[in-house]
Amino acid sequence: MAKKELRVGLIGTQFMGKAHSNAWSQVGHFFNTPVKAVKAAACGRNAERAKDFADTWGWQSVETDWRKLIARPDIDLIDICTPNNNHAEIAIAALEAGKHVACEKPMCMNMDEAKRMVAAAHAAKNQLTTVWYNYRRVPALTLARQLVQEGRIGKVFHVRAVYLQSWIIDPNFPAIWRLNADVAGSGSHGDLNAHIIDAARYITGEEITDVSAHMETFVKERPTGNMVGGLSASTNQSGGKVEMAKVTVDDAVIMLAKLAGGGIGTFEATRFAQGNKNGSKIEINGEKGAIKFEFEDMNWLEFYDASVKGREQGWVKISATTGDHPYAGAYWPAGHIIGYEHTFINQASDILTAIGDGNFKKMQPDFDDAAKTQAVLNAATESSKSRTWKSTGC
Numbered sequence: 001m002a003k004k005e006l007r008v009g010l011i012g013t014q015f016m017g018k019a020h021s022n023a024w025s026q027v028g029h030f031f032n033t034p035v036k037a038v039k040a041a042a043c044g045r046n047a048e049r050a051k052d053f054a055d056t057w058g059w060q061s062v063e064t065d066w067r068k069l070i071a072r073p074d075i076d077l078i079d080i081c082t083p084n085n086n087h088a089e090i091a092i093a094a095l096e097a098g099k100h101v102a103c104e105k106p107m108c109m110n111m112d113e114a115k116r117m118v119a120a121a122h123a124a125k126n127q128l129t130t131v132w133y134n135y136r137r138v139p140a141l142t143l144a145r146q147l148v149q150e151g152r153i154g155k156v157f158h159v160r161a162v163y164l165q166s167w168i169i170d171p172n173f174p175a176i177w178r179l180n181a182d183v184a185g186s187g188s189h190g191d192l193n194a195h196i197i198d199a200a201r202y203i204t205g206e207e208i209t210d211v212s213a214h215m216e217t218f219v220k221e222r223p224t225g226n227m228v229g230g231l232s233a234s235t236n237q238s239g240g241k242v243e244m245a246k247v248t249v250d251d252a253v254i255m256l257a258k259l260a261g262g263g264i265g266t267f268e269a270t271r272f273a274q275g276n277k278n279g280s281k282i283e284i285n286g287e288k289g290a291i292k293f294e295f296e297d298m299n300w301l302e303f304y305d306a307s308v309k310g311r312e313q314g315w316v317k318i319s320a321t322t323g324d325h326p327y328a329g330a331y332w333p334a335g336h337i338i339g340y341e342h343t344f345i346n347q348a349s350d351i352l353t354a355i356g357d358g359n360f361k362k363m364q365p366d367f368d369d370a371a372k373t374q375a376v377l378n379a380a381t382e383s384s385k386s387r388t389w390k391s392t393g394c
């Protein structure tokens, strides 16, 4: 019998637009989900580029105005891959139009937007919401959560998380949207710290209750210009003179945290960590054991079981690639590693399953959950401004 279809409308056609297009294309090849994703329409503001994108990735049709996409009765789910300043507006409009919504992270710009998105999700009927905190779908990181939730590391004392990049150290790198607070909200904080805050909450199952943070902008002004594919960039020139723009977001953030269970955490996120490309790492130390994960080595989880005594005590490096590991069994034989793109395929599979089963709460993080990561981000921003500890309200 033919499967029920979920017709997806994607907004934004660059980095995440590609990652999500790949996920919607591949998910049915690896997972036997109760409903089938159909790449119904891709939306980009430039008609020609949007058409090229749709042809490349197999989207059935093109829109240039997201409002028209949302108004289409043949679209079931809106997938938001645009910069952060329009997540809330698009998500709320899509929910009001009766669509399921999958929104890129960070969820939005501030708590006011987060609350309005949560309210729209609560007012919605039989609709799924989710935020693409895709690191939750790395098999090794999901395994870390399973071990911690099964009590294998016991009471959590420490979370130590860093997210280290280096792509804007060059002061001539242009002031793209990610460096503009009106569009991005924040810099390394909402972009990178958001991921490790979410990972810490996900693995420990504990909320972050209080934070103290400091944010720094090392390069305060940059040439205006744009990205030209990958991480190369072009700058604007007028009469041979380079136009400059103020950088209005943080280049780096450090954050101390208290956890609901009594543990403490340190978080560092930066785009200035020379020598690091995408160094997202987390270590969690508990009473009975510890876990360690590094994204650039994402097929592995390190686990320390303190109940192993004597000469064999030590870190065990687990290849999270077998049928016993979350998601991994859907792909290749053991030890045949997977990559970044699979995290999005895994999340797409969970979305299709939750919708097929009509069990929308099964899909986490939903807007309720992601709003808690947003609350931590917001409290940290307030803390950095006021130079005091702030409660997250979580």
Ligand SMILES: NC(=O)c1ccc[n+]([C@@H]2O[C@H](COP(=O)([O-])OP(=O)(O)OC[C@H]3O[C@@H](n4cnc5c(N)ncnc54)[C@H](O)[C@@H]3O)[C@@H](O)[C@H]2O)c1
Binding pocket: 011, 012, 013, 014, 015, 016, 017, 043, 044, 045, 066, 081, 082, 083, 084, 086, 104, 105, 106, 132, 133, 134, 191
């Ligand atoms: N989950 C992750 O690991 C991850 C990684 C990167 C980015 N992101 C998030 O994804 C989102 C997009 O980031 P990106 O790296 O893809 O950015 P990008 O600059 O590569 O792409 C943004 C796209 O949005 C389009 N766009 C902007 N405004 C639009 C509008 N009004 N209507 C239609 N299209 C519009 C742009 O033209 C572009 O195609 C951001 O929220 C970012 O934080 C998440």
